Amino acid sequence: MTVTGPLDVAAIRADFPILSRTVRNGKPLVYLDSGATSQKPAAVLTAEREYYERHNAAAHRGTHLLGEEATEIYEGARGCVAAFVGAASPDEIVFTKNATEAINLVAFGLTGSLGPGDEILITEIEHHANLVPWQRLALRTGATLRWFRALPDGRLDVDPSLVTGRTKIVAVTGQSNVTGVIPPVAEIARLAHEAGALVLVDGAQSVPHHPVDVTALGADFLAFSGHKMLGPLGLGVLWGRSDRLDALPPFLTGGSMIEVVRMEETTFLPPPARFEPGVPPVAQAAGLAAAIDYLTALGMDNVAAHEESLTAHALDALQAIPGVRIIGPDTTKDRGGAVAFGVAGVHPHDVGQVLDELGVAVRTGHHCAWPLHRALGCQASTRASFYIYNTHDEIEALADAVRYAKQFFGV
Template structure:
């Protein structure tokens, strides 16, 4: 496979031309938190708002028709990108809301898969708070018990730490950890869940932008991802759900757009996905996210994955070669995605981040919305570099050099 023309790709991202404090060229290594947007996405949103902005699925005028067509074509394009059918995708304001939608409806006894007293909800110690706290709340509301898979010393899910039984109703896990980068053993987890009749919920925020993802092939029941992490707009997330499950699920939010009929005594609801899209939808964001999906699709997700794997491997090798730096997560690319979290002996993660910022290198510092995982490793915070299709080997070199500078400046342990 030919290498990517990264220079041409970078030309699509105006923000990457920025010169930061001290005259340093921006090296943006924080795409795991939020990615940058290409002009193709910015232009798609702008063009829609200038020419076709209207209320979706309302009225009979031309702008409404054009807006509705753009909205539903966007759904189809995004569905094709993740290996799903259009009616299996629900638009939400972010992935957190998508995961809350699932957890909330699983507490509604109108749903055949509703969770109740004596049932067990399973997650993992690797999770972002968005795939942990909603399940804690579901357990609290329903009287169910929350259990979890532990984490190995190299930051992967420890499959031997928990056995599933017939009381388990839900197994929720991340495709890639946003801290350790660890890739979940999806096939094994799905097989175990199916064996006990449990539903599977996948947090795919850190995988969809970085590698080919096919939800049908993964065979999960639900999955969530966000727009702003895959070169798309803020304010939009996506929930994937199997059609047969969505058809039987009660609504999450109620009001306009999601109804079939309303009387003073009671209401009936539209079929999915409209049932779960109450109110005026985020039409321009859908248009922008669809443009992002097409942009990545035109590059080719195999090529994106290969490029990012090379960058990640180089970062791990470079950081591991510094005495006093410890990688939190798997070293082997077989078991990981692009986030690389690390600690520097004797230097707080925020100080590392500040030194890197002085060099124009943007990374994430803190607990990355994963406090239990940091406690598992006895850490208050880590620094994290996360890569995207627009990053370069030179930026990896700048990361490694900046970490060396931080260690030298603060004196290490």
């Protein structure tokens, strides 16, 4: 049953064993780094453990009962993921190591489709995972790399003139991991498709936090990671339209993804098997399915509403502190629950270290988005990122810790 109305955060927190622990100096853990990786509820931990205790076998191999059960669990997880993002078929879901590998799979697969004179269009607000693979594709093919620029508030300047008949692929984040900015992906997809270009969306920061339907999104490919949405580390997802996946060659090769092997040559199975060589990560798939069941029960609209409330509180609380600058939009319009900020006179790493001493876990640095930081006039920032288990009391703890950091460094 899906939850209706505000989330019961106290009940949610009880499902996360790690949130009950203390950290430095015996302080309670205030975990504000879900943009890097989310914590895991007991249901996910149980699903992984139960797989190893009762069903452990190599999926898609063997005719014994355990092998059949492992295959059912793995393919059941694929169906669960497909339903979560509105895919037309489970066969549109490819399991990868993470979102980074999923993006690289597409970038590698397009190598034979691009050449000099063609253009790859990305944005200045991307995580390195959705920037560097396209740089490498441009180097391999002689294509030209172009990008939508960031505006001073961190939002995206969607210049339609950059989308031309030479554009072959447009890659854009679904939500910035630094500023929380949510670009107009559907509009960008429309422009791209009118020009005959493909569209890839990096959904690592969007799929965990608000409803995502691939039909409404208008993309050809969507990449995301299980570990940022309550699931286990080591499993990512590439969704692709069936015809788009069919057109891609294998990225990695080995067992399980072959049709016929002879000493002279090999032919390959259709997607998704073509892109999943080796023994499948069934335990991680079981964990991801449990995570999706957990989020689905909460309701993704409720998840998004809770995070918006936390973000609004954080923006107000931090902006009330003299010398604190929000990196990116200062309102919740078209932005998610990642708030990057700077403290005048204090390096972000020093801010993070003081916050850690108080039990507040945040991320510091350029967050694998160096070009965006340069565009916004800073080399690094401190970032707090929120999820379903965070409370308004923790937002106040963040603000108190920032005030203490200012006092500690005498600014």
